[in-house]
Amino acid sequence: MLGTGMPKIPISRTQVMASPIEKVFEVLRDIHSCPDWSPWLIADPDFKLDVQNDYYSWEGAISGSGRMDLVRDEANESITYDLSFVKPWKSQARIHISLAVKGDATEVTWTLEHSLSFFLFWKKKSIQAYLEVDYDRGFLMLKNLIETGSVPSHLEFLGREPSPSFVGVGIKRSGSMNGFEQDIETSYKEVKDYYPEGQVFSVYYTWDLVRKEVAYFIGVRLDKTPGVIPDGMELINVPGMEVYALRHRGPYSHLSNGWSAGRMHGRAKIFRQSKRFPPFEIYEDENWEEPVVKICLPMK
Template sequence: MKIIKYLFFLLLIVVIGGAIYFATQDGSFDVAKTRTINAPAEMIYNNVKDFKNWETWGPWMTQDPDIELSYAEKTEGEGASYSWLSEVVGDGSMRIVKVIPNEEIEQKIVFNSPMGDSESDVYWKFQEGDEPGTTKVTWGMKGEQSFMEKVFMSFQPDNFETMLGDMYSDGLANLDTVVTEAMKAFTINVDGLTQHNGGYYMYNTTSAKQSDIGMKMGAMMGQVMGYMQANNIAMNGMPFTLYNQIDEANGTIIFSACIPIKDRVITPDGSTVVSGLMEPVTALKTTLKGNYTNLPEAYAQAQAYLSKNNLQAHPTAKMFEVYMTDPSEVPNPADYVTEVYIPVLIPEEN
């Protein structure tokens, strides 16, 4: 009996000692991971802000394919929430408490377990990356572990910070893949022959290697727009590029960045921005929905259409592209719309 008594006291000492040990351990945590994604902040924010999108990149989806998700009526914006049931990652819920569009999201996460419920703060930050067009995305969680959580985690092969950090790293990598793939989507439609009415436009002109056109185009359009604003000249349509001369042997192109206007404008001598007139023209119209990097494929399909239908490109009329969307207002390049016009010769009727 004395041995049992001594064992009992020894066990009691171990339990009390363990309780004191775990109770005095610092349970506070703040774990965050950052990844630079080659996409605008608005596009990434638009994906993260809606809980329904998390199914496509959430790291717990691979940990438990059978996880049960339930969504509230509101899934984005302040007050939005969803919950889950899982035998692998546990049960829980999350709600959004604050948003600063394209910059920050703050959330509350609650884990339900036999040891009781625990609540922590989840945060997202979307910051401009070091390279143009990139975004530093930070995903983190901070809070305080309960006594039982500290006990439980002490018996795990990895500590809590490592487990949470790995999960967030995996989630950001998945998000990167989803966003990048979404930006690659594009469609091309050869619409057929159309009559373009032409009209007056303001423009400036330069020559460049074909690979440098996109880099120069933005600055040139900005120069034309700045001139128009300074002189109270209103736009009368969407901006377009006019291809004046293509030197395939040297890979150079002389092109103009143009903005339509209603009436002719006479500019001062020496002005780099001048006014021009496009005559009405019959052209093959092709519509690209997607990033401008897909324009070569749009031209290839247009040329194939010309050959198939025995149509001949006009030898002197100039090809042009009309940009139907403003990239500053459309975050996903997959939603850009560009109309490509190739003027054609119309056979004279006998």
């Protein structure tokens, strides 16, 4: 039960899933499948899990600990869960998922009310912003699991490694996070038109989830400084440094799983992030639809 008088964070999302309502309900009701689309457990390769018919609990160095309990369900109509976090901080959430037939598909509406401990009230805006990202990630993984039977998002935790210095030429842009995925895809293709053989990378100067603002550079790595820089582009120097690295394989829409995992590893004190240079990502192949991306978090 949610704590009375505690600071509340409401979140609601709706998606149409290309699957019959019976199958959608079956997956949502199956407690054993819940860890497959958890936005937290994907970041923790060594978590411990206890799964029963009406609840599951977890504990891990990265994901913390908590439990999700089935409260009630109505076949092919709705499901309600209680979600309790113990670590890294205590909080509770009531999750209600309602289903409706939408032609040959199913409309899934996910609503929740998250209750925070009183000592976290001053962080409510930032916690809400991160929770919205987490639940969006989980909702997308759920959609993939229901529609295709698997989640095409895979993480490798590479750990500490050296990152050599390099120069890059590309485009620096800023704006709203709304439509960011389309904006960076356009920028990626624009850069590749000029430098089809270059390896693409992105540097993130600003990623403000509360204000929904982003500022980034996307360009290609070069062996040496070019004699001519195309109009509208600029040159940057990326210094050599030690980074904490993760590799994500899968559609770009799931890349936030990697960035969120990096944030969680930092919060768990697996590494200490430096602010001397912004975090960046390197595209290790040429497939924009399902890229292999190395995420690099500068270390102290």
